[in-house]
Amino acid sequence: MIISPRFLDAPMRDPVFPGTGMAYHPFHAHRPADFPMSAFLAAAQPSFFPALTLPPGALTKPIPDHAIAGAAEAGLHPALSHHHQAAHLRTLKSLEPEEEVEDDPKVTLEAKDLWDQFHKLGTEMVITKSGRRMFPPFKVRINGLDKKAKYILLMDIVAADDCRYKFHNSRWMVAGKADPEMPKRMYIHPDSPATGEQWMAKPVAFHKLKLTNNISDKHGFTILNSMHKYQPRFHIVRANDILKLPYSTFRTYVFPETDFIAVTAYQNDKITQLKIDNNPFAKGFRDTGNGRREKRKQLTLPSLRLYEDQCKVDRDGGDSDASSSEPATGRETAHSPLGPASSPLRFGRPSRDEKTLTDSEQELDHQEERCAGGSSPGQDPHSPTPFSPRGEDRVKERPSPEKKDDYPESRKQSDSVFSIRNLEKDKSENRHRKDAESSKKDADCGPLGAGKDGFSPLMVQTESPSHFSAGHLQSLALSGLPNQQFFSPLNTGQPLFIHPGQFAMAPGAFSAMGMSHLLASVSGAGGLENGSLAGQGSASTPTPFPFHLSQHMLASQGIPMPTFGGLFPYPYTYMAAAAAAASALPTSTAATSLSRNPFLSSSRPRLRFNPYQIPVSIPQSTNLLTTGLSSTLNPGSESSKSGSRETSPGPEHHNHKAGSSQRSGSPKGPLKESINELQNIQRLVSGLESQRESSPCRDSPK
């Protein structure tokens, strides 16, 4: 009743793309044409649209016949899609309907070296009332999509743990339990939906996503709690319409090096300086003898390669999310002849810093400390050097700080992918990197050593049957790659029990280009607020209850839902909460994707889910479920190895702190039951035990 066993005993296919370190997820699902459509809202109005841009040369390639297929997908009758191809002009393959080509997305983080530099220091992101961008821009390069299929790309930011932090004695410390979560919002990339070919053409940037601490934000910005740690996530959904989002498979990627602590004012001067040195908009604060830079001191590092220098290479083909004002952050597209200026090191054979997994797990008992240390190693000494040399060797060459020449490397996406493969295979080594050496020194080594630590995205793929019972909670395993000082797997097992309707989009995203309908909400099964778990009652039936959103505003970035509770007085089917993150997957290579877990990666049937929580009565309760199933890969586990867990709960992982189950704060009476149900499901799905009752953060460790 809780969960159909078919999800568990489905035959598993090779979950791992051979040698890539990326999850291999053949996609055969047909567009859910036969899926009951339920509650969808489409009231967006075109407005204020910065226009979309296609880079020169985008169409230069021979005409893809998939265009035709695409036409069919777009609503044309397939039979009408291909006629009389001018044979002499055709440079393309076949005219057959070409149904549902399998895809196998491989995602790499752009500017990984920059992210690593920040991560070493404990990344901080300023959140303001008016909304603030993330500075190291979240940008990914994608491969392995079905060129003809349409995809919707999304991003969200979830709590990385259950702690509140404070910056004390120049380092981040846990300062208690997390505050109530803010309403979650899913940011839909404004280009969505677009074809795989389009997405793969250049790095996909999410510059338009803005962070705010304004709980009553009306722009659709992502609302965060200051002094809390967060983990951005990236989702790929194969769907040609936003309306299908709730019923589609989400493939989720997590890059542990992109976690950060939200702040209203920078705490760590090194972070500040790193931002100033790399963010072109902060150029005015650089120590270029202009005076007036008191606070900056000696932090400026002469040899530090500035991020903006890497960028600006590709002026023409901006990033896909680039808006008019994204000076340098989006410049290193592979599309450009100069190629992505972003982390060249990143593409080299990744140094294998894997295996830290085991070590990380051993740190379980230091929960609080780990919470703090995870992102603020500013003071911690781990020598980063050991790895960089090797990685560099395999790469063309270590690019000079002043490089603009990463073109050769950037151009080869295959290279980057390849590096990932190697990563996967090298996981036997475990290296501890000295965390940032204080002040300038660490900055120097950053681009080199830090650039190629073995971080890889963790991937989770779920497929939600429309009548998904209870919701399969999946945990997003974070590849807690022991980059340098990777304290331990993050408690990324954030409760992902978010209202499915919480989608946010870039300005205008919904209104135009096929996104015209506003997905105000999605249907959910079972009335959670009534105390019944979604998986029960109507939840198990494929008859979702459509519901209308009485959304109060349409923001430039999305459709913020009013806070949970009271908004959805009627029962609805939720597809499933996405995986709360499993605790960090220590193996860097294996960490690339949760899908390696045979269970999760089984190509079909997959789980569909909305990576959000089921709406609950009160905002605080949104985090009811902490994923007990931190389906982390065992250290050193090979892709093939993961297959052993197929239908059984699988090997429990040792990371105790993985999913912190149900926060004490939120679960209400009736919800408890639901939670238990969900947890059971989780266990089944993930094959991991979900015990952890206590919050990982007892209180301030100090």
Next chain:
Amino acid sequence: MIISPRFLDAPMRDPVFPGTGMAYHPFHAHRPADFPMSAFLAAAQPSFFPALTLPPGALTKPIPDHAIAGAAEAGLHPALSHHHQAAHLRTLKSLEPEEEVEDDPKVTLEAKDLWDQFHKLGTEMVITKSGRRMFPPFKVRINGLDKKAKYILLMDIVAADDCRYKFHNSRWMVAGKADPEMPKRMYIHPDSPATGEQWMAKPVAFHKLKLTNNISDKHGFTILNSMHKYQPRFHIVRANDILKLPYSTFRTYVFPETDFIAVTAYQNDKITQLKIDNNPFAKGFRDTGNGRREKRKQLTLPSLRLYEDQCKVDRDGGDSDASSSEPATGRETAHSPLGPASSPLRFGRPSRDEKTLTDSEQELDHQEERCAGGSSPGQDPHSPTPFSPRGEDRVKERPSPEKKDDYPESRKQSDSVFSIRNLEKDKSENRHRKDAESSKKDADCGPLGAGKDGFSPLMVQTESPSHFSAGHLQSLALSGLPNQQFFSPLNTGQPLFIHPGQFAMAPGAFSAMGMSHLLASVSGAGGLENGSLAGQGSASTPTPFPFHLSQHMLASQGIPMPTFGGLFPYPYTYMAAAAAAASALPTSTAATSLSRNPFLSSSRPRLRFNPYQIPVSIPQSTNLLTTGLSSTLNPGSESSKSGSRETSPGPEHHNHKAGSSQRSGSPKGPLKESINELQNIQRLVSGLESQRESSPCRDSPK
């Protein structure tokens, strides 16, 4: 053989929306699901997308059930689109599939008064190598769409006549025959496709369209010839996918007051000053006692209401085409509580300046002069006053120059529509407006009198059967509203024989939001390049030949096709060239829509067409066909009256210079034949004689 008679004797429905002056075009066409898809290209890549923005509050309205219908349109099975509506939440109407609701688009030009001010002086648009926006931004307000249906909105700029101009003695003079046309590009509004509701929510702006004189432009900008006169056109296409564009019905609207002469440097100081005074980006050049403004002299008009003042009212809900950098041009949206600051006068009962038609026609022999006078009345004295008072009376009141208060007026779109109706009925009057009084005086009166001259858009609607033979050339009649000094009907009968594939979009428009496929080209029938007219041979058969575009680049604004010729070595079916413009329609009110012509406006079968030329071997030859059928409304002709022309050639119009048939420069040997064929077709279709062999512009009249 040339053209199927069914187009001619189709029963006509009331072509005119009662009292609106707008064409009434009931739309029952089903999305061409059964239309043979042929050559389509879909290779766009997401890139550099300024994000789209949805204004806060866009979703505030009750959830539209059409959202569901929209979902069905988007590719979902209709049967699956509506389920279990949560009755208690539903504020909407019915759940029925709601198929194909008729629409009746009414389009009004935004900031008409500003346009009029410029037009009086002879609008000049700077074109640069790097691309330049139009200053009075082309912006329209739309009504009467099917809220649930999806539409693609387009804009293009076609030659207004066949002349080359020079600015001599402070006035524009014809200086010979037009230079070879540049490759045409169709600009697709980046928000396309979007629902009628979305388009109607606020004025639709085309700010992102850029003009250039760089023939090798790689951005997709619209390429124009300097010193030539052009006429922007606006198109509404009911289609939910760009791929269907070539097979869809184009409803074309022409606003005569938006014509302009392309220049590389301003010639008329008054134009310069008007731009400076109204364009916020040129604020730095205003005579605000800053000194350094030598050339500006006394042109600054104290009482002149600045365009930018009108704008800025609606900060939040930007225009639909507004990008990040569109300071003031797109601010007067009706969406805003303050309402559109744009021409309030425009909405009043339009003054009936009609009837000038006859007069204009009488000026036929002064072709050269008319060419010149049409847009450069700077020196010509025609008293504008006669009309303005009346128009003002009907309007609320003449807004004060410093008004910000047009909110009350702007808010009532119904008003604007109503005014148009009146316009239509008032066409019996013909008024000559004094052209701009020289220097400041005219500027003063501009906002008043000029603001409400009877300009209305001309509308042409065609429906192209996929197997459209030869192509039905339709002429776009320009309502040569004798605003002030409307010299005469413009030779808007520009050859619209453009390659159907010449579409340009705003940056990224193609890549995302459902526009992901790039429409690189469309199919055409018959091998034009082979010397056979499209209407012949395969043209008459419904089997279009798909062809692939070997386009060399994808520009930010579109997919520029390589210049005509050599690109499409294979035969293809072209849908039909859109109307070359009929010469000016003197009647202002009648001019609102060509559809009033019974022939053109017959609701079904309508003609489908691509408002572009069939590709020809050489760029110059693109203008092979000058529309012989300048289907202009006869002066004072009522909508019902136009019905007489239905199948017969109809009353020939007196405007000799209307369609200048085949330019001497381009037509090559084999093309000649095709041209003749097309001309014949034109005659049949338009019921107008297409004689005029000689170019309207003999040479410099002076």
Next chain:
DNA sequence: AGTTTTCGCACCTAAGTGATAAGT
């Protein structure tokens, strides 16, 4: 008293604008 948040500010990028002077 200490920490965190807010606000205005100066400084930046990005891009639209006409003037000007130099080309053609």
Next chain:
DNA sequence: ATACTTATCACTTAGGTGCGAAAA
């Protein structure tokens, strides 16, 4: 020399940054 074109410039809007003082 004329007439038009081009590049550079100063100036603008719009918006992203961190600073620093003030507020909470």
